[in-house]
Amino acid sequence: MKPLYKFVVASLLFGAMSVNAETTISLQSEIQPLILNSADAEDASAESGNNLLLIEEGTNQLLFKVGQLVSEDAKHRKYNSPAFIIRFEASDRPLELSYPKLRTIADAKAFERSPSFTLVNDANRSVDFSIDKLTAGGLQNLRDYQNELVAYNQRADAIAAVSSVSTTSTVSTSTANKVASGESQPMSVTNSSSRMNILQGSFSQLSAQEQQEFMLWAMKNLKD
Structure with missing residues (x-):
């Protein structure tokens, strides 16, 4: 060469490190980030841990799950949600992603049918986003989220898809x-x-x- x-x-x-400015997205403590922009979300974790991620200004895609304790028959059990995909546009302002706390297993099932999330900036102004579920059969603890997300991003009907640079x-x-x-x-x-x-x-x-x-x-x- x-x-x-x-x-x-x-x-x-x-x-590109200086051209693509960075900001952060803060996640509610029960939100577990999995993949951010085709990479393991741990790679984007800021110093405070997995619930504060470094993101670039512009289009971002985050794959995550929700896990929290809920009550069922007077006992507590861990609810683990399906994997959700969110696509959003970031500016130079920090963002925060949250959802209404779930109290019972009935709340969790209703949430699973109709997930409700809030994305706001540091001025508490709502930020538009698209959200979808990443569903797959088989053993959920053995899922290959990377490849599943690649396949999702290639679907014509995927409402939270982005152009995945890692797959081309x-x-x-x-x-x-x-x-x-x-x-x-x-x-x-x-x-x-x-x-x-x-x-x-x-x-x-x-x-x-x-x-x-x-x-x-x-x-x-x-x-x-």
């Missing part, structure tokens, strides 16, 4: 063209400095999702 293009890829990868080996043609052509900027570039400026400028104009797609494509298409 030519030194220029090694530098271009490295610059884009490290530059190539970047979309439109995204690649945006970076490669420098959008509407001149194509007749004669020096490496100008080429770098065009690539960096074009990369910064992509959405967070497109930046991730391009980085994945770039890493898989490095030349020797």
Whole structure:
């Protein structure tokens, strides 16, 4: 690989860390995060633990479960919900995801039929989101959530689906063209400095999702 293009890829990868600003989402203590944006949610945990996750501004998808004690026949038992998928848009404000506490097994069953969650920012203003269940047969404790979520995101009827960059080996043609052509900027570039400026400028104009797609494509298409 030519030194220029090694530098271009490295610059884009490290530059994305500053381009894609981060914020956080706080989860009610009974909410167990499983997968955030196709990665294990533990990788996104902030210093305070699993109930505070680091997220990027833009589109995010979180797979999670609810687990809490409820009463049944004068006894307490642990209720574990189905896996839920939520898709939402994050700005630079911290978010909080919560649900009404469940007291009885009847409450839990009603919640399972019609889940109710609230997503607000730090000004206590509601944030729009899409939510769905991730259902599967077989032993629930042996589920492969990663692959299930990949399959879900490819369904045409999936209301909380996102474009999953971890499941594709190539970047979309439109995204690649945006970076490669420098959008509407001149194509007749004669020096490496100008080429770098065009690539960096074009990369910064992509959405967070497109930046991730391009980085994945770039890493898989490095030349020797």
